[in-house]
Structures are given as C-alpha cells and as structure tokens.
Amino acid sequence: MRRADRQIRTHHAVVLGSGMAGLSAAAVLVGHFDRVTLVERDTVSPLTSGQGHRGVPQSSHAHGLAFSAVQQLERLFPGLFRQCVTAGAVQMEAGSQGRAIYHGHTLRQAPSDINTLLATRPFLEYEVRRRVLELPRITLRENTEAAGLIADASGDVRGVQVCPAGMTALAPENLEADLVVDATGRGARSGAWLERLGHPRAPEERVKADVTYASRHFALSPDVLGNDRVVLVGATSAQPRGLIFAAQERNTWVLSLQGYGNHRPPGDPAGFLAYAAAVAPQDITHHLHTATPVDEITFHRFPCGIRRRYDKLHGFPAGLLVIGDALCSVNPVYGSGTALAVGQANALDTCLNRPDGSLARRYFRAAHRVTNLPWWLAACGDYSLTRQGKRSRLLGNGFQRLMAAAERDPRTASAVLKSLLLVESPLSLTRPHILRQILTPARVRQVSPA
Numbered sequence: 036m037r038r039a040d041r042q043i044r045t046h047h048a049v050v051l052g053s054g055m056a057g058l059s060a061a062a063v064l065v066g067h068f069d070r071v072t073l074v075e076r077d078t079v080s081p082l083t084s085g086q087g088h089r090g091v092p093q094s095s096h097a098h099g100l101a102f103s104a105v106q107q108l109e110r111l112f113p114g115l116f117r118q119c120v121t122a123g124a125v126q127m128e129a130g131s132q133g134r135a136i137y138h139g140h141t142l143r144q145a146p147s148d149i150n151t152l153l154a155t156r157p158f159l160e161y162e163v164r165r166r167v168l169e170l171p172r173i174t175l176r177e178n179t180e181a182a183g184l185i186a187d188a189s190g191d192v193r194g195v196q197v198c199p200a201g202m203t204a205l206a207p208e209n210l211e212a213d214l215v216v217d218a219t220g221r222g223a224r225s226g227a228w229l230e231r232l233g234h235p236r237a238p239e240e241r242v243k244a245d246v247t248y249a250s251r252h253f254a255l256s257p258d259v260l261g262n263d264r265v266v267l268v269g270a271t272s273a274q275p276r277g278l279i280f281a282a283q284e285r286n287t288w289v290l291s292l293q294g295y296g297n298h299r300p301p302g303d304p305a306g307f308l309a310y311a312a313a314v315a316p317q318d319i320t321h322h323l324h325t326a327t328p329v330d331e332i333t334f335h336r337f338p339c340g341i342r343r344r345y346d347k348l349h350g351f352p353a354g355l356l357v358i359g360d361a362l363c364s365v366n367p368v369y370g371s372g373t374a375l376a377v378g379q380a381n382a383l384d385t386c387l388n389r390p391d392g393s394l395a396r397r398y399f400r401a402a403h404r405v406t407n408l409p410w411w412l413a414a415c416g417d418y419s420l421t422r423q424g425k426r427s428r429l430l431g432n433g434f435q436r437l438m439a440a441a442e443r444d445p446r447t448a449s450a451v452l453k454s455l456l457l458v459e460s461p462l463s464l465t466r467p468h469i470l471r472q473i474l475t476p477a478r479v480r481q482v483s484p485a
C-alpha cells in the first residue's frame with residue numbers, strides 16, 4: 036500500500052474533469068495511488084497552446100493568477116512559473132505593475148516581492164496539462180463523459196459510469212475506482228448522483244452576482260501602458276460597470292468589460308468601445324481606438340457564487356471527493372478561482388499524507404478552510420453591489436474608505452494588495468493602523484511617507 040488513507044484501497048483513482056482543479060488533483064493522486072485516470076468530456080490532447088475547449092467557456096476572458104495560485108501551483112509543479120514565462124506568459128510584479136482603481140481611488144503603487152502571471156486560461160491549462168501527462172501512471176480518457184456513480188451495498192462509491200461525450204443515452208461503461216474526485220466545474224452533478232444513491236444533498240449556499248463579461252483581445256505589446264501590465268476598474272453600486280485590461284501571452288491584451296444587472300456590455304464593436312470609454316482611464320481608451328482586435332467579442336454571464344457544504348454532511352460515503360468550482364465557485368471578478376482549486380488539491384495531499392479517520396470528512400473540512408475567507412471576501416463585495424439597504428451601503432462605504440486610504444497610505448495599499456492576491460488573509464485589513472486610516476476623518480489624517 037502507498038501512503039494514502041488506510042481506510043481506502045489505493046489501486047486506482049479517477050478524476051472527473053481536466054480543468055485546473057482536475058489536473059491538480061491528478062498530480063496529487065499519482066503520489067498516492069497505483070494509477071490515476073483523468074476523464075474529460077472534451078477532446079483536449081490535440082489542442083495547441085492557448086486553444087480553449089467547450090467545457091471551459093471562461094477561456095476567452097481576462098485571466099491572471101493570484102499570488103497564492105502561483106505558490107500553490109509551484110508546490111505541485113516545481114518550475115511551472117519559469118516554464119510559463121519561457122513559453123510567453125507575462126510576468127508581473129504586482130505592487131508596481133498592477134493598477135487597481137475602485138471608487139475612483141487608485142491603489143498606491145510600490146515595488147513588492149509579489150510576482151505573478153498573466154496568461155489566458157487555455158495557455159495555463161496547456162502548460163499544466165503537459166506537466167500532468169508527463170507523470171507516470173496517469174491515463175487521459177478524453178471525449179468521455181461521466182454520467183453517474185457506482186456504489187456498493189453500503190452506499191460507498193466504488194467507481195463511475197462513463198460514456199462517449201454527449202451519448203448519455205447509451206449503456207454506460209463502469210469504471211471501477213477506489214476514489215473518485217469530481218472536478219467537473221460549477222455544473223457538477225455529483226450532488227444529484229449521490230441523491231440517486233439515497234444520500235442527502237449537501238446544503239448549497241448562493242450569493243447573487245449577476246455579472247456579465249464581454250471580452251475581446253487586441254494586438255498590443257506588453258509595455259503599451261509603460262510599466263503597467265494590468266488595469267482593474269472595480270464596479271460600485273453607483274457605477275455597476277467595471278473592467279480588466281490585462282496583458283496576456285503573445286503580444287496581446289484582453290479587455291474584459293463587466294456589467295452588473297442590466298448594465299450588460301454591448302456586443303457590437305462600437306458599443307463595446309463606447310462602454311469601455313465610460314469606465315476606463317484615458318490612456319486605455321486612447322490605445323483601444325487604434326489597436327487591432329484579434330478575435331470576436333465573447334460573453335459570459337455569471338449569475339451567482341455557489342458553494343456546496345459537503346463539510347456539513349454527516350455520513351458522507353467513502354470513495355468520493357469534490358474539488359474546485361464543483362465545490363466552491365466564486366465570482367470571477369475576484370480572480371481567486373485557480374488559487375482555491377489548487378489550494379484544495381494541496382489540502383487533499385496533506386490529508387492523504389496523514390491517514391487518520393474518514394478521508395472525506397478531513398478533506399471537506401480542509402477544503403472549507405482554503406475557501407472560506409476568499410468566499411466571504413467575494414460575498415461582501417457582491418452583496419454591496421447587488422443589494423439595496425443599510426448593510427450593503429455600510430459595506431460599500433467601508434470599502435470606499437479603505438480604497439481612499441490605500442491611495443494615500445503605502446501600508447494600507449500593501450495590505451489591500453495582499454488581500455486581493457490572497458497573499459494574506461483579508462482579516463489583516465483589521466489591523467489597528469489600517470482601521471485608524473479608515474476611521475479617522477481625512478482632513479486630520481497624516482499621509483505616511485512613500
């Protein structure tokens with residue numbers, strides 16, 4: 036037996052879905068199981084670098100990694116950061132090369148040791164998939180769709196039913212496994228499959244976002260905005276429109292417009308640019324009017340954040356785990372999805388290294404610890420944007436004051452940056468110095484030296 040949980044056999048693990056969560060889970064499981072099968076509905080192996088696939092509609096929108104995602108990925112795939120930069124990803128020192136504007140206040144820029152990556156999701160997925168498929172004892176079964184679970188008489192999961200993609204009406208093939216990990220994204224059906232086997236459904240929490248992305252890539256060199264590599268303009272309740280303008284691989288920049296509620300960005304090129312001009316700083320508008328678009332405008336609507344509280348279920352069956360967006364899907368404007376997915380994979384590794392009691396119970400608790408604070412950070416942001424009333428006004432005002440302080444005060448700016456990039460817990464924003472900056476009326480506040 037390998038090092039895995041003594042309560043489960045460690046012959047074969049199956050991972051459903053080969054997005055960032057599934058690839059990371061597979062890389063972990065190969066260290067604990069004799070063999071690992073990755074089941075993916077799309078055909079992914081012929082894809083070249085930067086080519087997206089149907090199951091990942093976020094492929095054409097702005098994409099970057101929080102610092103914690105870089106750290107978590109590096110733990111699983113040593114040297115991945117260098118590999119990506121060599122292959123063309125944009126390296127960004129976040130303190131001085133990221134421009135973040137919220138409530139009209141620009142986060143004070145200052146050099147930091149926070150290096151992160153900007154690259155499209157298909158680019159990153161390609162580089163990670165390459166690394167995973169180089170690992171021994173991993174098999175990719177693409178164009179194959181998971182359609183249900185197999186259970187034994189006690190209700191524990193013993194494998195998964197699969198069929199050729201889109202052919203769920205056919206008699207499924209049984210793929211037996213000692214552990215099945217569902218990484219099929221936010222539309223995951225493992226909850227329904229478990230219900231069919233007589234297990235209760237996990238409580239589900241939702242936070243309304245109702246944000247629509249519209250994105251287009253332009254041919255522009257990485258230094259078109261001087262030192263800046265990404266510009267974020269956050270939406271507010273007064274102006275429920277935001278944008279991300281980010282350098283991506285191969286001398287392209289992506290403009291992702293984000294509109295809440297009825298403020299959906301338009302799909303015609305002139306309307307798209309006019310919408311951007313109403314939100315973007317002038318230097319961006321200037322470049323957009325002369326830049327050559329390299330693709331069509333693409334939309335993605337994100338109705339709500341969802342998290343499934345498997346950690347609250349008693350008597351969860353052995354043999355199944357859930358990871359990534361399938362477990363916790365956060366509004367993408369916060370850019371935390373990859374960090375949470377890969378963080379959960381590393382938490383799984385820790386659980387498998389210390390076999391003691393139920394793997395499912397320990398894993399779901401550990402995964403909850405990874406996701407809980409970023410979930411609340413996003414929930415507070417969404418709440419302040421999508422709800423009326425005193426509490427949401429209070430949140431909005433608090434964030435506005437925080438950003439005003441972060442524009443003037445380097446220590447506050449550094450703390451905000453570290454929270455946004457998941458370097459530090461958002462609780463660090465409650466340090467006395469920062470609270471003083473937020474609460475003291477501006478006219479008596481001293482501006483700290485840069």
Ligand SMILES: Cc1cc2nc3c(=O)[nH]c(=O)nc-3n(C[C@H](O)[C@H](O)[C@H](O)COP(=O)(O)OP(=O)(O)OC[C@H]3O[C@@H](n4cnc5c(N)ncnc54)[C@H](O)[C@@H]3O)c2cc1C
Nearest residue numbers: 052054055056076090093098099181220359360367372373
């Ligand atoms: C518009 C947008 C922008 C985003 N930007 C960022 C960003 O800048 N930074 C960041 O960190 N995160 C971002 N995210 C979030 C991030 O993409 C995800 O949170 C993260 O990659 C984890 O995804 P996942 O692997 O869990 O799921 P997914 O990426 O959804 O992958 C699921 C995989 O499962 C496959 N699949 C689905 N059903 C089945 C089935 N039945 N059988 C077999 N295979 C199946 C799919 O084909 C797919 O390959 C963004 C998300 C969106 C929507």
